[in-house]
Amino acid sequence: MIQFCPDCGAQVTQRVPDGDNRERAVCDACDTIHYVNPKNVVGCLLEWQGKILLCKRSIEPRRGYWTLPAGFMENGESTLEGAAREAREEANAVAESLKLFGVYNLPRISQVYIMFFGRLKDGKASAGEESLEVALFNQDEIPWDELAFPVVVESLRRYYEQREQRTKQVYLAMAR
Ligand SMILES: [Zn+2]
Incomplete structure (x- = not known):
C-alpha cells in the first residue's frame, strides 16, 4: 500500500x-x-528430448529450490517475449516455438503467471545470474520435494498428464 x-x-x-x-x-x-493492480509473471517449460529444463534459484525467495524460468514482465514486451527473455536470463537458453501453456492465478498476492511451452534450442543451457545451476530432467528425476513454487508443481503435473493422455489444452488454475 x-x-x-x-x-x-x-x-x-x-x-x-x-x-x-x-x-x-x-x-x-x-x-x-x-x-x-495485479502483476504478471511470465515463464516457460522448455523441453529437449523429453526432458524439462529447471533452474536452481540463487536468490530469495526459495533460494536453492528448483523452478521453471519465470519472472515479472517488463514494460514494453509481450508475454511471449518476456517468457523467452526469462529463459535467456536465468538459463542462457533459447526458447523455440513457444505456445501458451497455462494461466495460474494467485489472487492472495495479486499475481498472475502466464506460462508457455516450447523447445529448448539445441538442448543448451547454463546458469544465469539468478541460478545456481540448471539441468534437464526426465519425468522420474523431477525433484518434486524441492520445487520452488506451487505454479511449478502445477505446470509440471499438467505437462506430464497431457503427455500421457496425448492431449494439449491450455490450463487455467488458481492457488488455493
Ligand atoms: Zn500527488
Missing part, C-alpha cells in the same frame, strides 16, 4: 473515489488516484 504520492510526494489517503467501489490511494494535493 503506498503512503506517499509517487508524483508529488504528498501523503495519500485511502478512500473510495467518486464513482468507484473500492479504496484507492488518493492524492488530494495533485488530484491523482494511484491504482494498484
Whole structure:
C-alpha cells in the first residue's frame, strides 16, 4: 500500500473515489488516484528430448529450490517475449516455438503467471545470474520435494498428464 504520492510526494489517503467501489490511494494535493493492480509473471517449460529444463534459484525467495524460468514482465514486451527473455536470463537458453501453456492465478498476492511451452534450442543451457545451476530432467528425476513454487508443481503435473493422455489444452488454475 503506498503512503506517499509517487508524483508529488504528498501523503495519500485511502478512500473510495467518486464513482468507484473500492479504496484507492488518493492524492488530494495533485488530484491523482494511484491504482494498484495485479502483476504478471511470465515463464516457460522448455523441453529437449523429453526432458524439462529447471533452474536452481540463487536468490530469495526459495533460494536453492528448483523452478521453471519465470519472472515479472517488463514494460514494453509481450508475454511471449518476456517468457523467452526469462529463459535467456536465468538459463542462457533459447526458447523455440513457444505456445501458451497455462494461466495460474494467485489472487492472495495479486499475481498472475502466464506460462508457455516450447523447445529448448539445441538442448543448451547454463546458469544465469539468478541460478545456481540448471539441468534437464526426465519425468522420474523431477525433484518434486524441492520445487520452488506451487505454479511449478502445477505446470509440471499438467505437462506430464497431457503427455500421457496425448492431449494439449491450455490450463487455467488458481492457488488455493
Ligand atoms: Zn500527488
